Amino acid sequence: MSLSQELTELKTSAVARINSAADDVEALRVKLLGKKGELTALLKGMKDVAPEERKAVGAIGNDVRQTITSLLAAKKAAQDAEKLNEQLAAETIDVTLPGSTPTIGQPHVLQQIIDEIEQHFLGLGFKIIDDTVDSPEVETDEYNFERENLPKDHPARDMQDTFYITPEILLRTQTSPVQSRALEKHDFSKGPLKMIAPGKVYRRDTDDATHSHQFHQVEGMVVGENITMADLKGTLLSIMQELFGEKHQIRMRPSYFPFTEPSVEVDVSWNEVTPDMSPEDIEWIEVLGAGMTHPNVLRMDGIDPDKYSAFAFGLGPDRFAMLKYGVDDIRQFYLNDVRFLSQFERKGN
Numbered sequence: 001m002s003l004s005q006e007l008t009e010l011k012t013s014a015v016a017r018i019n020s021a022a023d024d025v026e027a028l029r030v031k032l033l034g035k036k037g038e039l040t041a042l043l044k045g046m047k048d049v050a051p052e053e054r055k056a057v058g059a060i061g062n063d064v065r066q067t068i069t070s071l072l073a074a075k076k077a078a079q080d081a082e083k084l085n086e087q088l089a090a091e092t093i094d095v096t097l098p099g100s101t102p103t104i105g106q107p108h109v110l111q112q113i114i115d116e117i118e119q120h121f122l123g124l125g126f127k128i129i130d131d132t133v134d135s136p137e138v139e140t141d142e143y144n145f146e147r148e149n150l151p152k153d154h155p156a157r158d159m160q161d162t163f164y165i166t167p168e169i170l171l172r173t174q175t176s177p178v179q180s181r182a183l184e185k186h187d188f189s190k191g192p193l194k195m196i197a198p199g200k201v202y203r204r205d206t207d208d209a210t211h212s213h214q215f216h217q218v219e220g221m222v223v224g225e226n227i228t229m230a231d232l233k234g235t236l237l238s239i240m241q242e243l244f245g246e247k248h249q250i251r252m253r254p255s256y257f258p259f260t261e262p263s264v265e266v267d268v269s270w271n272e273v274t275p276d277m278s279p280e281d282i283e284w285i286e287v288l289g290a291g292m293t294h295p296n297v298l299r300m301d302g303i304d305p306d307k308y309s310a311f312a313f314g315l316g317p318d319r320f321a322m323l324k325y326g327v328d329d330i331r332q333f334y335l336n337d338v339r340f341l342s343q344f345e346r347k348g349n
Helices: 003-020 025-033 038-048 051-090 109-123 155-159 177-185 229-244 295-300 317-325 330-334
Strands: 138-140 169-171 193-202 214-224 250-257 260-269 284-293 309-315
Touching: 003 025, 003 038, 003 051, 025 038, 025 051, 038 051, 109 193, 109 214, 109 229, 109 317, 177 193, 177 214, 177 295, 214 229, 214 317, 229 250, 229 260, 229 284, 229 309, 229 317, 250 284, 260 309, 284 295, 284 317, 317 330
Parallel strands: none
Antiparallel strands: 138 169, 193 214, 214 309, 250 260, 260 284, 284 309
């Protein structure tokens, strides 16, 4: 059989195979036209064709190649169109079905507590300091400790296990440094300083159900003339009742903090207090520390303690959230479990 006849038979066979191909057109193309394909193998026989016949045989070979190429392209296009139609049919949207309501996110429960605290103190005329310039998380030893009446040899430094970056730079252990930065900029000719400073703080604590190496604080301070412990108690009672309810009360117990004198621990009643309730029936839980700002702290910040007095307090949003919602493991707030966090829907949502 001559090469011309073999090429013609291959063309007839290829047309039939392509037309009947159900899938995998690419594999059929390689089998027919690839480097080791059937057409390539036949055309290797051109060397044995008489010189006067090579032009005619070559034309037949080109015709076979073009025919197979065109048919393969048409077959692949038809198969692609069929697959697309099947996909479109499967993905058809029934516009008569009722729409689904998208899930709307909400602020984290700790942010909700912080927002409540901020809104309350804004209503009392306080300003909020939470920018990175006046409330940096990477702080100097001077502002974090020394300006808070804690010189380098002070034993109370052991109360706060600190992340040091260098001997003089650290991750702040409290939001108290914001007080000093605020006092440096405040103009007392325009009135007293009333501020709160929410933010994250860091301590070398072992994480467990009630401790975390990172947690939140809201520092508060009022500096002016004739500021008294009564002002402090009224301020703290107002925020506790805002968070826990108007029938809850607070009590203040003597304590020690290097940056306040006198210092107090503040408890809030776990149960609601009524006029006919005896003191023995009230359940108290410690929630924060506070006190009258130490004269040394005011003096180091350039404030005359003989003319001005001040009180300061530190609120713990993480602990407040645990108490308010009965959460017994602080780590739950940081695990990003949507099932847990979605329970705490913001008021008004």
